[in-house]
Amino acid sequence: MWATQLSKLIVPKHYFSHFYVIGLAFALFSAIELTYLQLCHQPFLLIRVLKYDNMEGTQRLDKHACIVGLIMMTLHLTRRVYESFWIEKPSKTATMHFSHYLIGLGFYGAMVFGTWLEGLSSLGKPQVETHLFSTMVAIILFVYASIHQHNCHVILASLRKDTDSGYTIPRGDWFEWLVTPHYFADILVYLSLCILYRFQGHILICGLVWTITNLSVVASETKLWYQVHFPTEKYNLAFPNGRWNIIPGCY
Numbered sequence: 177m178w179a180t181q182l183s184k185l186i187v188p189k190h191y192f193s194h195f196y197v198i199g200l201a202f203a204l205f206s207a208i209e210l211t212y213l214q215l216c217h218q219p220f221l222l223i224r225v226l227k228y229d230n231m232e233g234t235q236r237l238d239k240h241a242c243i244v245g246l247i248m249m250t251l252h253l254t255r256r257v258y259e260s261f262w263i264e265k266p267s268k269t270a271t272m273h274f275s276h277y278l279i280g281l282g283f284y285g286a287m288v289f290g291t292w293l294e295g296l297s298s299l300g301k302p303q304v305e306t307h308l309f310s311t312m313v314a315i316i317l318f319v320y321a322s323i324h325q326h327n328c329h330v331i332l333a334s335l336r337k338d339t340d341s342g343y344t345i346p347r348g349d350w351f352e353w354l355v356t357p358h359y360f361a362d363i364l365v366y367l368s369l370c371i372l373y374r375f376q377g378h379i380l381i382c383g384l385v386w387t388i389t390n391l392s393v394v395a396s397e398t399k400l401w402y403q404v405h406f407p408t409e410k411y412n413l414a415f416p417n418g419r420w421n422i423i424p425g426c427y
């Protein structure tokens with residue numbers, strides 16, 4: 177009985193935008209915290225409280241990577257806020273479960289703090305060593321993935337004249353090779369952050385694993401959905417070489 181009631185706890189899918197708004201608010205708050213620490217050499221609010229906690233594990237990330245990582249995450253969330261409100265045309269009927277909503281809120285909060293929390297001890301000190309190569313690779317991958325994810329969201333939005341005009345097969349950009357290229361781009365964004373920290377940031381590694389696992393499941397459901405809702409001949413004519421679900425050459 178209670179399980180049936182729980183399963184009815186759904187919210188509109190366009191509440192996805194809340195994840196990015198709250199994530200962006202955390203990112204801007206984090207930026208104030210770090211700037212205050214750098215300029216005034218004093219903890220502001222959150223870092224003042226964190227100092228009472230065990231600082232073990234907060235020397236893992238270097239200072240420059242934390243600053244660059246927070247900037248990258250802030251740019252990612254800013255773009256997603258822009259796309260959510262001004263590009264995407266979500267249907268009014270699509271829903272998600274409330275538990276999914278709570279996980280989403282927690283996920284973006286964790287990812288924002290993951291960009292600097294494990295480097296908190298290094299933040300107030302001078303930089304010891306700069307890892308230029310990993311930083312450059314990470315930035316280039318991040319920009320490349322962000323451009324393609326934006327293109328894919330524009331393509332998806334262009335398929336809808338209005339919010340109730342249903343679904344069609346998307347074409348163009350990475351949609352020519354993948355069923356869910358916007359998900360693949362999301363994976364690359366988290367991969368770029370992991371590269372920036374040279375895979376030393378445990379929170380971001382968890383974020384990458386979660387993104388790959390979660391989005392791979394959704395991608396396979398999306399593939400099935402297209403197979404059920406569109407005639408096989410039409411689909412095969414559009415993509416004679418087939419398409420990978422989410423990761424080119426892999427799945």
Ligand SMILES: NC(=O)c1ccc[n+]([C@@H]2O[C@H](COP(=O)([O-])OP(=O)(O)OC[C@H]3O[C@@H](n4cnc5c(N)ncnc54)[C@H](OP(=O)(O)O)[C@@H]3O)[C@@H](O)[C@H]2O)c1
Binds near residue numbers: 325
């Ligand atoms: N890191 C993570 O764990 C995580 C988790 C989830 C999402 N994300 C990211 O958030 C972004 C959005 O994810 P999502 O799951 O909402 O993507 P999605 O289900 O593909 O939907 C994106 C938008 O495009 C519309 N759409 C999708 N396929 C369409 C089609 N064939 N024809 C017309 N419109 C179509 C959707 O309409 P409806 O409103 O009708 O659905 C929705 O408005 C993605 O870039 C994804 O990578 C990340």
